[in-house]
Amino acid sequence: MTTYPSSARTFRAEDRGTPPTRRRNVFWRMRRSWSAYAFLSVPLLLFSVFTLFALVFAFYLTFHEYNALEPDTPFVGLRNYSDMVHDQAFRGSIVNTFYFTAVSVPLTMVVGLLVALLLNLPLRGRGLLRTLYFLPVVTPFVVVAILWKWLYNGDFGLFNYYLIKTNVIDKPLLFLADQHLAMPAVILMSIWSGVGFSMVVYLAALQAIPEDLYEAARVDGANGLSRLLHITVPMLRPTTLFLAVIGIIGAFQVFTQIFVMTSGGPAEKTTTVVYFIYLAAFKFYEFGYASTLSFGLLAILLVFTVIQLRIYRKGDA
Amino acid sequence: MSGFAERGRRRTPQAVRQVTPGPDPTSAAELDAVAPDATEAVLLDADVTQPSRKRKRRSVWYWLAYVVLVPFAILFVAPFAWLISASFQNIGDIFSWPPHWIPQHPSTSGYQKFLGIGPLKGDDSPQAWRWFLNSAFVACSVTVLQLFFNSLAAYVFAKREFPGKNVIFLLFLATMMIPGQITLIPNYLVIKHIPLFGGNDILGQGGSGWLDSYWGLIMPGVVSAFGIFLLRQYMVSIPDELLDAARIDGANEFSIYFRVVLPLCGPALAATGIFTFQGAWEDFFWPLIIVSSPDHYTAPLGLALFVVEKRTQWDVLFSGSVIATLPMIIVFIIFQRRFIQGISVSGLKG
Numbered sequence: 001m002t003t004y005p006s007s008a009r010t011f012r013a014e015d016r017g018t019p020p021t022r023r024r025n026v027f028w029r030m031r032r033s034w035s036a037y038a039f040l041s042v043p044l045l046l047f048s049v050f051t052l053f054a055l056v057f058a059f060y061l062t063f064h065e066y067n068a069l070e071p072d073t074p075f076v077g078l079r080n081y082s083d084m085v086h087d088q089a090f091r092g093s094i095v096n097t098f099y100f101t102a103v104s105v106p107l108t109m110v111v112g113l114l115v116a117l118l119l120n121l122p123l124r125g126r127g128l129l130r131t132l133y134f135l136p137v138v139t140p141f142v143v144v145a146i147l148w149k150w151l152y153n154g155d156f157g158l159f160n161y162y163l164i165k166t167n168v169i170d171k172p173l174l175f176l177a178d179q180h181l182a183m184p185a186v187i188l189m190s191i192w193s194g195v196g197f198s199m200v201v202y203l204a205a206l207q208a209i210p211e212d213l214y215e216a217a218r219v220d221g222a223n224g225l226s227r228l229l230h231i232t233v234p235m236l237r238p239t240t241l242f243l244a245v246i247g248i249i250g251a252f253q254v255f256t257q258i259f260v261m262t263s264g265g266p267a268e269k270t271t272t273v274v275y276f277i278y279l280a281a282f283k284f285y286e287f288g289y290a291s292t293l294s295f296g297l298l299a300i301l302l303v304f305t306v307i308q309l310r311i312y313r314k315g316d317a
Numbered sequence: 318m319s320g321f322a323e324r325g326r327r328r329t330p331q332a333v334r335q336v337t338p339g340p341d342p343t344s345a346a347e348l349d350a351v352a353p354d355a356t357e358a359v360l361l362d363a364d365v366t367q368p369s370r371k372r373k374r375r376s377v378w379y380w381l382a383y384v385v386l387v388p389f390a391i392l393f394v395a396p397f398a399w400l401i402s403a404s405f406q407n408i409g410d411i412f413s414w415p416p417h418w419i420p421q422h423p424s425t426s427g428y429q430k431f432l433g434i435g436p437l438k439g440d441d442s443p444q445a446w447r448w449f450l451n452s453a454f455v456a457c458s459v460t461v462l463q464l465f466f467n468s469l470a471a472y473v474f475a476k477r478e479f480p481g482k483n484v485i486f487l488l489f490l491a492t493m494m495i496p497g498q499i500t501l502i503p504n505y506l507v508i509k510h511i512p513l514f515g516g517n518d519i520l521g522q523g524g525s526g527w528l529d530s531y532w533g534l535i536m537p538g539v540v541s542a543f544g545i546f547l548l549r550q551y552m553v554s555i556p557d558e559l560l561d562a563a564r565i566d567g568a569n570e571f572s573i574y575f576r577v578v579l580p581l582c583g584p585a586l587a588a589t590g591i592f593t594f595q596g597a598w599e600d601f602f603w604p605l606i607i608v609s610s611p612d613h614y615t616a617p618l619g620l621a622l623f624v625v626e627k628r629t630q631w632d633v634l635f636s637g638s639v640i641a642t643l644p645m646i647i648v649f650i651i652f653q654r655r656f657i658q659g660i661s662v663s664g665l666k667g
């Protein structure tokens with residue numbers, strides 16, 4: 001188990017004065033423990049109820065048919081799990097979520113990196129530019145979703161207006177009602193709202209790269225591209241891993257955009273895993289089955305995170 | 318060390334000039350051929366933190382960065398500009414073709430409708446400003462409570478030694494990465510069965526508990542394992558000598574925490590506080606699930622349900638959106654530096 005040497009040093013002041021006898025130590029430990037437990041009591045209580053108990057209870061629910069509208073909650077063994085494995089609609093939502101994640105996460109990171117590289121230049125007014133790129137991050141997500149829902153509007157939306165004006169299309173597109181356009185539309189909006197975050201994280205990482213490395217490479221005659229590829233990109237690897245892990249976890253939980261912009265439609269093409277769980281739990285009140293689905297989500301996330309860490313470690317060796 | 322940086326800075330302009338010689342690229346092929354040099358400029362300039370005032374001639378790539386960044390930034394801001402402009406248009410002008418970037422007939426009718434000149438849905442429904450009061454109350458309560466209890470727990474984990482500490486701390490850590498969807502349903506049931514609230518008996522049966530109440534909105538958000546972890550990491554670096562000195566002076570444990578440790582945690586508290594406030598202000602999923610009466614709608618919930626149910630009143634929606642965004646923008650502008658620092662240090666939003 002982990003030890004915390006700094007905390008152990010807490011006793012040093014007393015120790016220096018009087019050589020600690022066993023009895024005195026125990027006395028002090030108990031006295032201190034009493035207040036430490038008192039400090040921890042409220043956080044620990046809330047944590048136990050809303051996290052620990054909730055986890056255990058969720059696991060318990062997965063083995064029961066727990067419909068909020070029915071008084072009986074019979075034990076059904078692994079039936080929820082086998083239902084989940086054979087659920088076509090759930091499989092469809094996983095495919096949609098993969099689609100969303102596979103496109104939005106890398107694009108958000110790449111655009112964020114490019115903007116960060118450029119904004120790391122000593123440009124005049126780069127503070128303002130950084131703020132502008134960061135604005136979507138501080139905007140409440142519901143507002144972003146509402147705003148973009150209007151931008152995509154089939155009759156009066158700005159997208160249609162400018163696409164028609166520039167003769168890219170001749171008829172207005174129903175972005176959010178078209179089976180093939182709805183998900184790309186949601187993805188574009190999500191990238192817009194996420195670029196600022198990856199930009200800031202990349203900027204911080206860029207500024208932490210020691211200048212000596214570039215200096216040395218320059219002395220050795222490395223040109224700009226090879227310095228980018230062999231210094232900047234490798235030095236940004238931990239940041240990239242971090243953004244990928246956080247991004248994938250976030251993308252797998254995409255919900256607000258879907259709820260506000262498409263309600264999972266058209267033809268369930270934008271029904272993501274979390275939206276599907278939401279429907280199961282709070283439209284159909286199948287709490288047992290919905291809990292099982294959320295454990296399915298956890299399993300997928302775990303697999304992904306482990307794979308990413310593996311790739312990362314392999315790259316290190 | 319500083320000598321290195323100094324030399325690098327002096328060398329940079331030369332180097333920039335070296336890598337951008339030759340005629341201006343005229344064809345796309347030529348542009349591709351010299352494109353790698355763009356990265357050259359990025360890197361060379363990247364290690365200069367302050368723009369040199371002496372440099373008169375800027376490289377081509379310096380201006381090209383603007384050529385890329387500025388139009389892109391305009392595209393980024395355009396939706397906001399539209400939002401603000403549309404919020405000052407009446408409903409007829411919003412539904413006009415072509416759209417107007419500058420309001421034709423500036424009007425505050427959307428804001429007026431929103432800010433309480435009459436209820437939104439029917440006579441018995443509350444006014445929309447109530448959503449914002451709810452949001453403000455919930456977000457402030459969650460932030461204050463979370464800062465207090467998180468730091469209390471963080472202090473204990475960072476600076477105290479007691480039986481069971483490692484087990485409890487590991488439990489907190491282990492649950493950090495678990496997606497919120499798993500605890501959602503059990504928490505809904507827990508909230509519903511809180512004893513003695515909302516008509517429940519002592520066993521938590523019969524009523525609605527904390528559902529559809531401020532309690533239900535606030536209490537589950539009061540402790541965050543991640544916040545505790547961040548604060549603990551920060552507190553570990555506070556020298557024990559300070560605590561010892563206070564202890565020798567006769568301070569009790571609470572005043573050591575409150576008067577010695579807490580004031581030294583300013584930056585960490587600010588960073589986590591901002592994120593907590595932001596997260597609570599824009600939280601959507603949890604209110605959506607536990608709130609049912611418009612009396613307790615938060616701003617995001619009210620707006621989202623409004624857009625899903627009432628599809629036409631876009632003037633009200635745009636005004637409401639602007640009002641919902643303003644607190645976040647204000648917090649961001651005031652705490653901009655801390656915000657960015659917080660993200661780069663903790664690397665997490667919300």
